Amino acid sequence: xxxxxxxxxxxxxxxxxxxxxxxxxxxxxxxxxxxxxxxxxxxxxxxxxxxxxxxxxxxxxxxxxxxxxxxxxxxxxxxxxxxxxxxxxxxxxxxxxxxxxxxxxxxxxxxxxxxxxxxxxxxxxxxxxxxxxxxxxxxxxxxxxxxxxxxxxxxxxxxxxxxxxxxxxxxxxxxxxxxxxxxxxxxxxxxxxxxxxxxxxxxxxxxxxxxxxxxxxxxxxxxxxxxxxxxxxxxxxxxxxxxxxxxxxxxxxxxxxxxxxxxxxxxxxxxxxxxxxxxxxxxxxxxxxxxxxxxxx
Amino acid sequence: xxxxxxxxxxxxxxxxxxxxxxxxxxxxxxxxxxxxxxxxxxxxxxxxxxxxxxxxxxxxxxxxxxxxxxxxxxxxxxxxxxxxxxxxxxxxxxxxxxxxxxxxxxxxxxxxxxxxxxxxxxxxxxxxxxxxxxxxxxxxxxxxxxxxxxxxxxxxxxxxxxxxxxxxxxxxxxxxxxxxxxxxxxxxxxxxxxxxxxxxxxxxxxxxxxxxxxxxxxxxxxxxxxxxxxxxxxxxxxxxxxxxxxxxxxxxxxxxxxxxxxxxxxxxxxxxxxxxxxxxxxxxxxxxxxxxxxxxxxxxxxxxxxxxx
Numbered sequence: 001x002x003x004x005x006x007x008x009x010x011x012x013x014x015x016x017x018x019x020x021x022x023x024x025x026x027x028x029x030x031x032x033x034x035x036x037x038x039x040x041x042x043x044x045x046x047x048x049x050x051x052x053x054x055x056x057x058x059x060x061x062x063x064x065x066x067x068x069x070x071x072x073x074x075x076x077x078x079x080x081x082x083x084x085x086x087x088x089x090x091x092x093x094x095x096x097x098x099x100x101x102x103x104x105x106x107x108x109x110x111x112x113x114x115x116x117x118x119x120x121x122x123x124x125x126x127x128x129x130x131x132x133x134x135x136x137x138x139x140x141x142x143x144x145x146x147x148x149x150x151x152x153x154x155x156x157x158x159x160x161x162x163x164x165x166x167x168x169x170x171x172x173x174x175x176x177x178x179x180x181x182x183x184x185x186x187x188x189x190x191x192x193x194x195x196x197x198x199x200x201x202x203x204x205x206x207x208x209x210x211x212x213x214x215x216x217x218x219x220x221x222x223x224x225x226x227x228x229x230x231x232x233x234x235x236x237x238x239x240x241x242x243x244x245x246x247x248x249x250x251x252x253x254x255x256x257x258x259x260x261x262x263x264x265x266x267x268x269x270x271x272x273x274x275x276x277x278x279x280x281x282x283x284x285x286x287x288x289x290x291x292x293x294x295x296x297x
Numbered sequence: 298x299x300x301x302x303x304x305x306x307x308x309x310x311x312x313x314x315x316x317x318x319x320x321x322x323x324x325x326x327x328x329x330x331x332x333x334x335x336x337x338x339x340x341x342x343x344x345x346x347x348x349x350x351x352x353x354x355x356x357x358x359x360x361x362x363x364x365x366x367x368x369x370x371x372x373x374x375x376x377x378x379x380x381x382x383x384x385x386x387x388x389x390x391x392x393x394x395x396x397x398x399x400x401x402x403x404x405x406x407x408x409x410x411x412x413x414x415x416x417x418x419x420x421x422x423x424x425x426x427x428x429x430x431x432x433x434x435x436x437x438x439x440x441x442x443x444x445x446x447x448x449x450x451x452x453x454x455x456x457x458x459x460x461x462x463x464x465x466x467x468x469x470x471x472x473x474x475x476x477x478x479x480x481x482x483x484x485x486x487x488x489x490x491x492x493x494x495x496x497x498x499x500x501x502x503x504x505x506x507x508x509x510x511x512x513x514x515x516x517x518x519x520x521x522x523x524x525x526x527x528x529x530x531x532x533x534x535x536x537x538x539x540x541x542x543x544x545x546x547x548x549x550x551x552x553x554x555x556x557x558x559x560x561x562x563x564x565x566x567x568x569x570x571x572x573x574x575x576x577x578x579x580x581x582x583x584x585x586x587x588x589x590x591x592x593x594x595x596x597x598x599x600x601x602x603x604x605x606x
Contacts, residue, residue, distance in 0.1 A: 017605035020536060020598055028406040031399035035478045058473040097332040101342075104329035153585035157464075157552050161565065162581060165574055166359040167352045171341050226315060229322050236325060245464045252341070258465060262472070270469075274461060281460040287321065294315045 061267045068275055069268030073261075084269065087257070088276045095253040095280065098171075098246075099239035102178035106239075107232060109183035114190030116144045120202075120220055121194070123212075144187075151184030156242050160249050174251040178242050182235060189231050190224075197224040230288070230295040237284040244277055254280075362574040385579055389564045393580075394587055397560040400478050400553075401546035401591070404485035408546075409539050411486065412493025417523055419451040419494060420501035422509075429506055429522065430513040452498075459491030467553045481553040481560060485546050493538060500534045501527055536602045540595040547591035551584045561587065 014022070071084050082090065115121050122137045154162075160177035167173055202219030210219070247255020254277045261269035336342040361369075365381045368374065418424045425444045426436030467484035474480045509526040517525070554562025561584045568576035 015605055016601040017532070017536070020601050020605075023598070024406065024539075027402045031402040031406075034395065034399045035403060035482070061469070061473070096328070097335055100325070100328045100332040101336055103325070104333065149589070150585065153588040154581060155548050155552050155584070155588075157555065158565070158581050158584060161555070161569060162578070165569060165577065167355050170352070171336070175342075226318055229318055233321060233325065241462045245462050248464065248468065255465070259468065262469065274465070277465075278457060278460045282456060285456070285460070291315075291318055291321055294317055 061270075064267040064271050067268060068271035069266065070272070073266040073268055074264065084272065088272055091252075091254040091257050091273065092276050092280055095240055095243050095247075095255075095277070098175060098251060098253060099178075099236065099243040102175045102182060102243065103232075103236050103239050105175070105179045106182040106186055106235070109179065110186035110190055113144055113148055113183065113187035114194065115216075116140060117148055117187055118191035118194040120197075120199075121216060148184040148187045151180050152188060154181060156181050157245065157249065160246055164249065169250045171251065174246050174249065177246065178239060182239060182242075186232065186235055190228055193227045193231070194220060194224045197227075199223075226295045230292045233288045233291050237281065237288045240280060240284055359574060363578040365575050365579075366573075382579065385576060386583075390580065390583055393554070393559070393561045393564045394583065396478065397550045397554070397584075397587060398547065398591075400481050400558075400560055401485065401543060401550040404482045404550070405489060405539065405543040405546045407482070407486035408489035408493050408542070409535075411490040412497055413535065415451055415455055415490065415494035416497035416501055417527075418447050419455060419498035421448055422502050422504070422506070423519060423523065423527065424448050424451075428513065428519055429509040452495075455491040455494045455498075457491070458487050459489075459495065461488070463488040463549045463553065464556075467556055467558075471556050471558065476557045478559050480556070481550060481558045484553060485549055489542050489546065493542060496538045497531065497535055500531045504530045533602055533605065537599055540598045540602070544588075544591050544595045548588055551587065 069084060072081070081087070119141075122141055156178045159180050160174055163173040163177055197220055199220065201223060202215050205215045205219040243251065244253050244255040247253040247257070248259050250256070254273050258270055258273045258277075261267075261273065365378050367377050367381050371377075422428065424447055426432075426440050463484045466487050467480050470480035470483055474483070504527055508530065509522045512522050512526050551561045554560030554564070555566045557563055557566070561580060565577055565580045565584070568574075568580060
């Protein structure tokens with residue numbers, strides 16, 4: 001009795017959370033020390049402190065944050081060029097449109113992949129076990145899971161680079177670079193949502209004699225769809241960011257405008273584009289956040 | 298019989314559904330249709346061009362070139378391929394992998410610290426005149442306004458930090474700070490500080506008010522409440538976010554190297570610039586391996602945290 005009370009008062013000196021913290025601290029310090037050395041050794045001549053000239057550039061750039069450009073900063077603007085603000089709108093439009101295209105393809109791929117990758121899809125009738133049902137499902141299940149893990153594990157920019165090297169630049173290839181990892185991520189999350197969805201309706205349907213397909217389509221899927229939809233909307237928000245970034249690799253979006261204006265030193269224009277991207281992401285974040293709160297509430 | 302029908306009708310009415318969700322999905326669907334129509338109509342998106350004979354020829358050349366170069370025009374030999382891979386790994390691979398991991402770890406530590414700080418003035422339950430303690434005389438309008446302003450400014454700052462993608466931050470920073478690992482670290486830290494701050498502030502707002510109110514009643518200040526009531530109660534959720542964001546940091550740290558900084562991305566873009574496509578593909582696969590390793594570590598750590606309760 002007395003010993004038990006003592007044990008209650010004194011927890012072990014280091015529990016699992018303590019271990020996690022110790023791990024983080026050790027990894028942090030070790031990484032910090034490590035970064036110092038190779039950063040200088042790998043790239044000779046680049047000191048850690050920025051040069052004076054760079055500091056002036058930094059100051060110039062930051063000071064334009066409060067006065068983004070409303071018109072082109074270049075003294076030579078071709079007559080055919082649209083006004084800057086129209087160009088900003090065009091960039092935002094393209095960013096959203098490319099993201100939407102990537103999203104439609106990703107969803108088309110993610111639904112079948114996600115179904116096959118969920119264990120709920122394979123939850124079968126134990127009475128009807130044949131050689132085929134014993135070996136084919138595990139193979140398909142494992143194969144599709146491995147496939148979506150692979151699709152996810154390569155970042156959209158790396159897919160973009162691979163496609164650039166393989167086929168040269170095209171808009172469709174850039175969109176495809178977003179589609180592959182996004183379809184993988186969506187499929188993984190869809191399969192998890194399906195497996196965690198409440199099974200009450202599914203069990204009721206099964207009890208009344210519905211077939212496996214009917215149980216899945218009418219019992220399980222409707223319970224999972226709201227979560228799946230909310231997640232898809234969140235991924236659309238991410239797709240907008242990804243589409244913007246693919247601009248640095250040639251896709252005609254805000255990212256491309258940011259990089260070309262920055263290279264020319266037109267910092268005011270850079271901030272205009274940055275604020276446009278900010279506004280876009282802000283609206284989407286508010287929208288998808290509100291949806292997720294509705295669905296989880 | 299009629300009763301049963303009504304019962305079912307009632308059940309039907311009670312089913313969970315969200316108009317907003319279906320309107321939003323409808324809007325997204327329409328946007329998808331519009332975008333494809335626009336893309337195909339303006340000719341930005343030509344399948345004929347994407348799969349033209351020239352491009353397919355490129356693809357064929359590419360598929361030939363990603364074969365490890367000691368094996369060009371020779372029968373496949375796993376031993377030679379392994380030797381080639383081992384050389385690549387010892388020349389650049391290991392170092393780049395370790396640097397990528399180090400960048401992600403330092404970045405997430407910085408983001409975690411800054412995010413945890415930013416979360417306090419962003420939490421509406423804490424950053425207010427009568428935090429956890431209804432006072433006898435209500436605060437003046439000026440004081441209440443000042444607190445509300447603090448919350449709004451902090452939240453606005455966090456939104457801005459996270460709305461700009463890491464890659465854009467890194468692109469801007471690399472010109473100013475030079476090509477070291479630090480632009481990558483800072484870019485990741487800035488973006489993730491905004492995310493961690495938002496998540497943590499939501500967790501703080503959802504803390505049941507009992508413990509903080511007790512401390513407040515005993516005369517604790519706001520910072521004491523934050524340190525001794527809010528931190529212990531939110532620590533687990535914070536660590537869960539910490540590790541799931543770290544996973545993303547590993548991915549992004551690889552990518553940011555494409556701007557020239559010492560991570561795997563730098564090695565990838567160097568081999569691409571040198572037209573060594575076999576090496577490029579090899580390092581892309583190494584990158585995907587690194588992501589898998591990062592995911593596994595993070596899942597392990599999160600399981601430990603959950604066990605701790």
